[in-house]
Amino acid sequence: MSNEGRQRNEPGGSDVIQMRSVSKKYRVYYEKSENIKYLIINLLKGKRDRYRDVWALRDITLSVKAGETLGIIGENGSGKSTLLKLLCRILLADEGHIEVNGKVATLLELGSGFSMELSGRKNIFMNASILGLSRKEARRRLDEIISFSELGDFINAPIKSYSSGMLVRLGFAVAINVEADIFLIDEILAVGDERFQRKCLDRIRAMQRRGKTIALVSHNLEMIQKFCSRAILLSKGRLVADGRPDAVIDEYRRVQRSDAG
Amino acid sequence: MKCPTFQDLKELWLRREVLLNLVMRDLEVKYKGSVIGIFWSLLNPLMMLLIYTIVFRYVIGMNVKNFPVFFMCGFLPWIFLSNSVTMAAPSVINNPNLVRKVYMPKSIIPLSAMVACLVEFVMTLIILLLALPFFGCAPGYLAFSLPLVVLAQAIFVGGLTLLFSASTVHFRDVKHLLDILLIVWFWLTPIVYPVSKVASLKLPWPPLGDIVVWLITYNPMSVFVCVYRAVLLQNAVPDVLTIALVVIYTLGSAACGWLLFARSSARFAEVV
Numbered sequence: 001m002s003n004e005g006r007q008r009n010e011p012g013g014s015d016v017i018q019m020r021s022v023s024k025k026y027r028v029y030y031e032k033s034e035n036i037k038y039l040i041i042n043l044l045k046g047k048r049d050r051y052r053d054v055w056a057l058r059d060i061t062l063s064v065k066a067g068e069t070l071g072i073i074g075e076n077g078s079g080k081s082t083l084l085k086l087l088c089r090i091l092l093a094d095e096g097h098i099e100v101n102g103k104v105a106t107l108l109e110l111g112s113g114f115s116m117e118l119s120g121r122k123n124i125f126m127n128a129s130i131l132g133l134s135r136k137e138a139r140r141r142l143d144e145i146i147s148f149s150e151l152g153d154f155i156n157a158p159i160k161s162y163s164s165g166m167l168v169r170l171g172f173a174v175a176i177n178v179e180a181d182i183f184l185i186d187e188i189l190a191v192g193d194e195r196f197q198r199k200c201l202d203r204i205r206a207m208q209r210r211g212k213t214i215a216l217v218s219h220n221l222e223m224i225q226k227f228c229s230r231a232i233l234l235s236k237g238r239l240v241a242d243g244r245p246d247a248v249i250d251e252y253r254r255v256q257r258s259d260a261g
Numbered sequence: 262m263k264c265p266t267f268q269d270l271k272e273l274w275l276r277r278e279v280l281l282n283l284v285m286r287d288l289e290v291k292y293k294g295s296v297i298g299i300f301w302s303l304l305n306p307l308m309m310l311l312i313y314t315i316v317f318r319y320v321i322g323m324n325v326k327n328f329p330v331f332f333m334c335g336f337l338p339w340i341f342l343s344n345s346v347t348m349a350a351p352s353v354i355n356n357p358n359l360v361r362k363v364y365m366p367k368s369i370i371p372l373s374a375m376v377a378c379l380v381e382f383v384m385t386l387i388i389l390l391l392a393l394p395f396f397g398c399a400p401g402y403l404a405f406s407l408p409l410v411v412l413a414q415a416i417f418v419g420g421l422t423l424l425f426s427a428s429t430v431h432f433r434d435v436k437h438l439l440d441i442l443l444i445v446w447f448w449l450t451p452i453v454y455p456v457s458k459v460a461s462l463k464l465p466w467p468p469l470g471d472i473v474v475w476l477i478t479y480n481p482m483s484v485f486v487c488v489y490r491a492v493l494l495q496n497a498v499p500d501v502l503t504i505a506l507v508v509i510y511t512l513g514s515a516a517c518g519w520l521l522f523a524r525s526s527a528r529f530a531e532v533v
Binding site: 026027033034035036037039085088089090091092104106108109112113115117118122125126129130131134135 | 276278279282283285286289290293358359360361362363364365431432433434435438527528530531
């Protein structure tokens with residue numbers, strides 16, 4: 001698997017993502033003064049906000065090398081999405097240190113910033129700029145994006161007339177054309193019909209060949225096994241396994257069985 | 262230099278395309294299908310002009326020289342402020358996905374609402390400039406300083422939008438408070454009446470009267486309205502005190518809004 005892209009992006013396989021003892025907690029409120037009125041009433045009554053801190057991630061140490069495709073698996077609420085959000089700075093860590101080198105593309109949802117009243121074409125520019133693609137780049141890739149979306153003439157119609165499948169295709173066509181070094185992808189690959197999915201996965205393969213680093217959250221274990229060069233397993237906010245995808249997936253199945261039994 | 266404010270500003274500048282796209286989105290959605298979209302931005306001030314003329318001139322019997330121009334010089338900047346703040350305050354909680362699902366400087370969200378209103382304001386202001394000669398007060402050379410005044414007001418309003426959008430995230434009823442504040446602020450600003458009328462204001466309780474007079478004379482919007490009138494209506498350079506106040510209010514609002522927003526926006530993704 002050695003090609004030019006890899007060699008360019010991987011001088012001796014340097015770490016592009018480094019997390020050292022990272023922890024993240026969420027504050028879950030039982031009672032909160034969500035408006036000024038209650039704040040004043042509660043202040044007068046001497047009531048305080050009541051909350052509990054829940055650790056979503058605990059003491060995560062992880063480094064990812066350039067060109068790796070990392071699969072992140074675990075049960076719901078194990079901290080997978082939190083991990084991605086920390087890497088792209090949507091969330092701030094409470095403890096520990098995170099270093100990310102390179103341009104990051106965050107693909108946590110499709111079609112950020114879409115406006116139903118506007119045409120597909122205009123929404124491409126909106127969405128692209130949010131994902132970090134400049135207007136100039138977006139214009140250069142416009143034909144490619146439109147043809148990938150398979151929308152044809154519909155591209156000039158307001159997207160409120162689109163079916164949900166068409167919206168997904170448009171969102172994905174933009175996302176897949178974002179230029180970056182590191183891609184953080186959360187479960188958005190499970191979209192469209194089988195044929196379109198295959199087309200998307202082909203593009204992910206192409207990114208891998210060009211030496212991009214990818215971190216992928218998915219419940220689709222088969223896909224993790226097929227695509228990732230490495231996988232980690234999160235359980236209740238802790239990193240419990242790290243290694244080859246098949247080994248980590250086996251571990252995951254074992255944990256699930258023992259939990260069930 | 263690793264100054265966080267500087268870093269944030271730099272990042273905001275780097276992502277300016279997102280801001281512009283959001284502005285375009287707002288404006289296009291609003292004006293879609295109506296070629297004479299600007300007509301809607303003009304209709305409100307014109308209707309208000311009609312009503313205030315009837316009430317103040319014919320019902321109350323107050324006579325202000327060249328009332329249409331006098332009124333517009335105050336009302337258009339006011340509409341800019343009030344629209345910006347009303348639209349920006351709930352902007353962050355109305356766009357949860359831009360906070361929780363993508364990374365970008367969050368100040369883009371309220372500021373794009375302000376810029377959309379600014380575009381409308383500038384368009385109405387240009388129409389006012391074109392209409393001035395027909396009301397017998399052709400703009401003088403001082404009109405060239407208008408962009409500077411508009412810029413100062415935009416920065417002032419921008420600070421307010423940051424302030425109110427951040428507080429709306431934490432307290433959902435800020436909206437109600439804001440509605441009241443805007444009504445009070447409107448009447449405490451000499452928009453429909455000249456400031457000279459309040460110089461000799463006598464209230465049953467003198468201390469309150471003093472406070473009201475002080476507010477009407479020196480509140481930020483009064484100062485801005487005073488500058489707009491000086492530039493457009495009187496073609497006179499505002500006095501030093503007025504200019505100093507403009508600078509203080511502009512920088513003060515920008516600094517307060519920016520710092521408060523920066524402090525609280527780090528956790529927006531968890532509370533929105």
